[in-house]
Amino acid sequence: MSYSIAIDGPAGAGKSTIAKTIAKKLNFIYVDTxxxxxxxxxxxxRLGITDEAVIEERCKEASVSIQYEDGEQQVILNNENVNGYIRTEEAGKMASAVAKLKAVRSQLVELQRELAKTSNVIMDGRDIGTFVLPNADMKIYLTASSKVRADRRYQELILKGEKCDLLQIEEDIIARDKQDMNREFAPLRQADDAILVDSSEMSKDEVVEKIISLYNNVGKDGSFCGN
Known part of the structure; x- marks a missing residue:
């Protein structure tokens, strides 16, 4: 019987890093939605298309699948491994724009649910506990202040040698929060049965330890209730 952990939260909260680390420790499959x-x-x-109606009409042209190599998720777009191209700020903004479209979400949610049916998974995103996996065995809402999230992103980009502006990054994060929380279809929100984890003053290791502790103490036996 498979077990699922849903981690939701706003942009820059560290969901992917945390979920990936926990997956390795628990020997779960990590699904970076x-x-x-x-x-x-x-x-x-790449096509230079931003019109929402056109994107909804043509999103089936973008075939996205997940593969695993040495335990690491590889995202395949039309038979191309795009792991090295999807972490730019531009791709992130575009992801937030297309994610609000029902046709796009429906296309990807089907694949995400199928993965959860057959394997122990930890999945992170904006609407995992509320829409993708509403019956997830354990739900976490991971957040942090916009200032902290912007600083984390700034440090990541500086380490990559990219030029960036801290204030602009925070403005972009606040704008993405607003868009994600106010989109018509499956908006970002904390599920009623999710537990809130604010990582503003926590290290990555502390967040990982807290969530694994929750899993060990109240998650395994199915009695998790988000308290």
């Missing part, structure tokens, strides 16, 4: 939306965003970014 944000990467899947980034792949479709990349597809239309």
């Amino acid at each position: 944000g990467a899947m939306y980034r792949a479709i965003g990349l597809y239309f970014l």
Whole structure:
């Protein structure tokens, strides 16, 4: 019988890093749903298409699948491994734009649900606990202040040698929060049965330890209730 952990939260909260680390510790399959939306965003970014009606009409042209090599998720867009192209700021903004479209979400949610049916998974995104896996065995809402999230992203980009502006990054994060929380279809929100974890003053290791502790104490026997 498979077990599922859903981690939702706003942009830059560290969901992917945390989920990936926990997956390795628990020997779960990590499903980075944000990467899947980034792949479709990349597809239309390359085409220079931003019109929502056109994107909804043509999103089936973007075939996105997940493969695993040495335990690491590889995102495949039309038979191309795009792991090295989907982490730019431009791809992130485009991902947020296409993710609000019902046709795009329906296309990817089917694949995400199938993965959860057959394997122990930890999945992160914006609407995992509320829409993709509403019956997930354990739900976490991971967040942090916009200032902290912007600083984390700034440090990541500086380490990559990219030029960036901290204030602009925070403005972009706040704008993405607004868009994700106010989209018509499956908006970002904390599920009623999810537990809130604010990582503003926590290290990555502390967040991982807290979530694994929750899993060990109240998650395994199915009695998790988000308290």
